[in-house]
Amino acid sequence: MTQKPASLFDWNIVGPAIGDAFKKLNPRLMVKNPVMFVTMVGAALTTVGIFTTEPALRGFVAQLAIWLWFTVLFANFAEAVAEGRGKAQAASLRRARKETMARRLRNSHEERVPAQILQKGNLVVCEAGDIIPADGDVVEGIASVDEAAITGESAPVIRESGGDRSAVTGGTRVLSDRIVIRVTADKGAGFLDKMIALVEGARRQKTPNEIALTILLAALTFIFLLVCVTLKPFGIYSGAAFWIPVLVALLVCLIPTTIGGLLSAIGIAGMDRVLQRNVLAMSGRAVEAAGDVDVLLLDKTGTITLGNRMAVAFHPAPGISPDDLAASAQLSSLADETPEGRSIVVLAKEKFGLRARDMHELEATFVPFTAQTRMSGVDLHANGAQPTMRVRKGAAEAVRGFVELAGGIFPQPVTSTVDEISHRGGTPLVVASDMMTLGTIELKDVVKGGIKERFAQLRKMGIKTVMITGDNPLTAAAIAAEAGVDDFMAEATPEQKLKRIRHEQAEGHLVAMTGDGTNDAPALAQADVGVAMNTGTQAAREAGNMVDLDSNPTKLIDIVEIGKQMLITRGSLTTFSIANDVAKYFAIIPAMLMARFSEVAPLNIMHLHSPTSAILSAVIFNALIIVALIPLALRGVAYKPMGALAILQRNLLIYGFGGLVVPFIGIKLIDLIITALHMA
């Protein structure tokens, strides 16, 4: 599954969506959306009205009825397109779900059963070439697994029993070796099943804000229904018998059909966008909550820093040239396969142009790091068994012992350099050659490029970032300052993480975190938004409410943006929809009164051609605006990380003020067109 966003109007989606728009006219489905249900009832009434009005006006009422039906159909179409895009995603997910045979272990002998009869707790065997039949945990063995089916990432990943990389997903393929898996999900309750149901819209539940908005829209609809129903008696008194089709037209124009018609499409499209970023969300509620998050707990390693300490500088001791220090440092690290060791070789090459030398030519033997010596290095054997030169690097205390044992002196300036580096949050490694102390290598956690800017954006959005690390407070503080996080937790244990989350929540914050290990599970479950890494354990994946298939912890920031975008789109279109009413009043009300009180002509400020053309124009505008806004509903209103006030001002200007002005122009244009076409 490659999550390329389908182009907005892909014929494969639009075609079936047109059919679905009609199928959705089923009143039992329509009633879930009060705004559009009222519109549909109005359309039906107007259709009846075609046959009950005088022949001269039939053409007009028929046109009204057609456009009212279009209004309903356009709204259904918007929902169908959103669902269609979800279904396209689901179909590619489902392809991964080919019916497989499972090799179930029963009393330690194998039997072949269809995958769908597997139950929680069953053990199954998978060998190279097998498709893993269900979600589960590896309980025995190690294997490389191709997870391209769900992540789109072609490089295989390692899955092994125990530890934090034991979870496997149904539908992925074992490439090598043999593993035994304990099934953790019944058929139909697995990961993919949940996600497929969600993106298809079938099991989509309304999110809390969507429910609140639906209530607002339903109440507005009811109020406007009351307005139009009471207008009839007011009209009777005034001697202006408003007929039903015109009152229906007024009603449909006043109730918030624009947002009512697009509301569910916005929600479905939001889930779809989450999936496009390779994140499986367990519910729409989780995505919406992501928009509210104001505290992010981020693991230092992998999220903020590249993951390993790297050598960043050589500090020679007094009287030693930098080249000599670099050469010895390189020599001591040539056979050191740790990331730190390799980074020293790389730094020596980059800064001093020193090429890696061959250990055999030098007749050097590698002295690995041990817990006792706390040093590593090389012994050079120029000729004979006795080492002629011993080069060591290690913690300052260990190297001091080494130098002093050889009869040398550990120079004071080196001690101060070591202290300085520690204060900066770096790790000092001292290099010595026999009794000579050569200098210090500075190792440092390297902060990922661009992460600081990302955190600055988050701050503008009102989100506080907290770095979590097992480092000591000094190191943690230095990295925190460099990365630009707002706060950090040093020497953090899983219990402390959980405590911190509870503390933030008690203060009213909404907390999001990422995690992968089993020991993260309680914190993931406690957090309002818990994003588990796909590489993580099954426990972590079940505790969180989202899974990132790419296992990229910075993804959390994208999810927050999608959550916000979903709400912004709803809010903006609601404002637009309500603001539109002003122009529609000026179109319809004078038109309704003209027959009885011709004196109100000055109220027709748009100078619409005739009462019938005015009413028809307003209704047509009301229908077309839904179609015009479908792309916006599916794409979402652009979100730029900036302060809430700035966003509010921007959207208020575009959708509030724009919502006042646009319909005046639109209705006037439509009036000109239908007048030219002699439609009214």
Added chain:
Amino acid sequence: METFGWIQLALFLIALALITKPMGLYLAQVLDPNGRTWLDPVLRPLERGTFRVMGIRPDEEHNWKQYTFAMLLFSLVGCVFTYAILRFQYFLPFNPQKFGAVNPDLAFNTAASFTTNTNWQNYSGESTLSYFSQMVGLAFHNFVSAATGIAIAAALVRAIARHSAKTIGNFWVDLVRVTYYLLVPICLVFAVFLVSQGMIQNFKPYTKATLTEPMKVEVEKKNAKGEAIKGPDGKAVTEQQTVTEQNIVQGPMASQVAIKMLGTNGGGYANANAAHPFENPTPLSNFAQMLSIFAIGSGLTYYLGRMVKNQKHGWTVWTAMVVLFLGGVLLCWWAESSGNPIHQHLGIAAADGNMEGKEVRFGIFNSALFATVTTDASCGAVNSAHDSFTPLGGFVPLFNMQLGEIIIGGVGAGLYGILVFVVLAVFIAGLMVGRTPEYLGKKIEAYDVKMAMLSLLILAISILGFAASAIVSKWGLDGLNNKGPHGLSEILYAFTSGAGNNGSAFAGLTGNTPWYNTTLGLDMLFGRFLMIVPIMALAGSLVQKKVAPASAGTFPVHGGTFLILLLGTVLLVGALNFLPALTLGPIVEHFLMQGGKLF
């Protein structure tokens, strides 16, 4: 729109701005059971004694249901009490004119009217009610209905200010403290001031004066019981009488008027209300009365800001109210100054505009200002006949009331009314910034939106439902004295005034009929108590919520952007509902007047 008008308007605004903070600070003390005021030495013992007699434990707070129940129970008992007094006034003391029992339907209407702080008067005070009925049956409500409104507003503000709590105060404590510390002392001072301006305050029987020029009038023929005799067509039979004497009203007027203004009650002692020379003797009394209508409502916005520890929010809400107020004054003043083109054409118009139905002492500007103030604040006292305003001039009071009496508003009612709009504005705007909407750190969720919308729905149903049924029913049309759009305005005005608990009238409607007494009575009860219940439910929900600390991601509920947002919400969500009906009333009438037609 002459210079003196502008100067007076500026003076009025400055005075209003100046009293807001002291009033708010004083309210904060009054509405805190442990608050301190300089009246404590006198009133503390009285307050404690009252609590002891009533069995109130002042340290015991109520949750929203208990609070609402106490308020409803108290109002019901008060309503029945007043009904009984009106029905039995003949047997009760202080009835020098020997007025008989008030009709059942009129007594219901009047009891409902005064319980709901509306003071819609389908009776004429000086010819129907005894001093006892006025002072005990009605003035009692003038105090406690005002105190009830303030208590409800205080409970809602507490619910916003507190968090993770259950209780919102004690209704009885609020009621007693507001009455003792706020309403009674200010009224005492205010009444003395009014007497100093020439307002009467006595228990004398009415003075009889002989007319220098006898006049002939048509009056309804009455039988021995004092009931109107109806002819075969169902209409009252009238007879001609020659009037040679005039009854000049006397009585305890200043004390009644002080609370009528301060408590936004509005029920006049005399039928002419604040246009009567005794009830509004001088320009200064006129100015002070208008200011006193706004005093508590304005102070409550400061109280809001202080309680939620965001004074700018309080001032932003105040500014929104004042902007809407100014819009109304200017439109009304302009319309009245422009006058009636038909009169002008005939050469019978006053030089400075439409003077029909206006007291010459107050003139155009002070009539327009008074009309706007009294309808903004759900007071309902009048110093001119709104019915005689030009169509657009009359549109302003009607529109003010239809917004839900939130422009400063009735004491307490204005604040809780606009807070409903604040909640809705925050909800819509909150979505627009991409977070679950928060009001001062509290999430606005489905339940809160439901309750806020429910209160708007009830207002719309009360106004439009009753008005629409009146306008096509025989009983409704029977009360109408004018035709055409003006008649529609009169009916719409009556039910708007009732539901908004305003009480002023477009006088062309004969409201004292069983049908109008009943429907208007219900309209007032719906507009008051059915509105309060969802608002208290909202308070109950808000008080339980946790407060999320503000960050760059939360938009401020103060400043220009929020002001525009709040005004937009009030106008688009609150007012659009009534526009079609208004179009058929004052707006059509305006265009017809321009075309030379009058009604």
